Amino acid sequence: MGTAVAAAVRGAADLELVAALDSGDDVARLASTGAQVGIDFTVPAATEANVHALIDAGLHAVVGTTGWTDEALERVREHLARAPGLGVLIAPNFALGAVLAMEFAARAARFFESAEVIELHHPDKVDAPSGTARHTAAAIAAARADAGLGPIPDATATGLVGARGADVDGVRVHSVRLRGLVAHEEILFGNPGEQLTIRTDSFDRVSFLPGVLLAVRRVSARPGLTVGLDQLLDL
Ligand SMILES: NC(=O)C1=CN([C@@H]2O[C@H](COP(=O)(O)OP(=O)(O)OC[C@H]3O[C@@H](n4cnc5c(N)ncnc54)[C@H](OP(=O)(O)O)[C@@H]3O)[C@@H](O)[C@H]2O)C=CC1
Numbered sequence: 001m002g003t004a005v006a007a008a009v010r011g012a013a014d015l016e017l018v019a020a021l022d023s024g025d026d027v028a029r030l031a032s033t034g035a036q037v038g039i040d041f042t043v044p045a046a047t048e049a050n051v052h053a054l055i056d057a058g059l060h061a062v063v064g065t066t067g068w069t070d071e072a073l074e075r076v077r078e079h080l081a082r083a084p085g086l087g088v089l090i091a092p093n094f095a096l097g098a099v100l101a102m103e104f105a106a107r108a109a110r111f112f113e114s115a116e117v118i119e120l121h122h123p124d125k126v127d128a129p130s131g132t133a134r135h136t137a138a139a140i141a142a143a144r145a146d147a148g149l150g151p152i153p154d155a156t157a158t159g160l161v162g163a164r165g166a167d168v169d170g171v172r173v174h175s176v177r178l179r180g181l182v183a184h185e186e187i188l189f190g191n192p193g194e195q196l197t198i199r200t201d202s203f204d205r206v207s208f209l210p211g212v213l214l215a216v217r218r219v220s221a222r223p224g225l226t227v228g229l230d231q232l233l234d235l
């Protein structure tokens with residue numbers, strides 16, 4: 001993603017790529033480059049430290065790296081409260097189709113008794129489930145709670161560990177890793193006698209780039225922490 005994003009910034013007439021950092025490079029040196037926005041696509045173990053270093057260097061930040069916990073997001077919020085005017089946008093997915101799928105899933109959730117999420121990715125991905133699937137499942141769970149729905153029915157009492165996937169706020173999430181895939185997600189909703197399937201497919205990493213560039217252009221106008229590209233779209 002770093003290579004693809006750097007090329008997209010270089011190709012945008014209104015943006016300038018002033019630096020490209022790799023692991024081991026010092027984020028603090030960005031303070032003297034004239035950079036206004038830092039973009040982070042790294043690894044879950046590095047992203048939070050990178051964001052704090054970007055804020056300390058006086059830059060806005062756009063982050064696509066996954067693995068963010070509520071506690072880590074809160075630490076960024078607190079840091080930004082001491083850096084007035086700076087904005088950080090963290091999005092689990094910058095592809096329009098994925099953003100819409102998450103939105104549609106959150107809207108559909110209250111109408112269905114059952115919901116499960118299946119995410120499918122390339123086998124080089126280091127985290128599971130995907131950030132997008134976590135975000136999707138959490139939004140489904142929140143919508144169900146708001147609507148007063150109880151637990152999702154599941155009579156499973158015996159079997160192999162892992163067979164029912166991960167539990168994200170009571171919603172089961174299944175991760176597939178398959179050579180040839182890029183990034184895909186299916187959200188299944190069930191009621192007696194019917195099913196709704198919402199599916200999004202990123203066949204190529206170009207799908208993420210317009211969303212990243214949109215965030216780079218808008219982040220300085222949104223001081224504080226913004227989570228999700230949907231916050232920039234008129235959904
Ligand atoms: N939000 C979105 O739309 C999208 C999010 N992602 C997420 O973005 C992240 C990156 O994905 P992807 O590019 O496929 O992963 P890759 O594994 O291909 O790339 C990660 C890169 O980060 C580098 N890196 C590791 N630590 C640091 C550090 N401290 N500072 C700078 N660079 C570092 C690695 O370098 P080295 O190899 O030298 O360690 C590597 O080049 C993942 O979390 C992924 O889930 C991906 C696609 C879209």
Ligand SMILES: O=C(O)C1=N[C@H](C(=O)O)C[C@H](O)C1
Binds near residue numbers: 092125131184
């Ligand atoms: O690692 C990836 O490739 C992707 N990561 C993000 C995620 O974990 O949700 C976004 C997209 O699915 C691609």
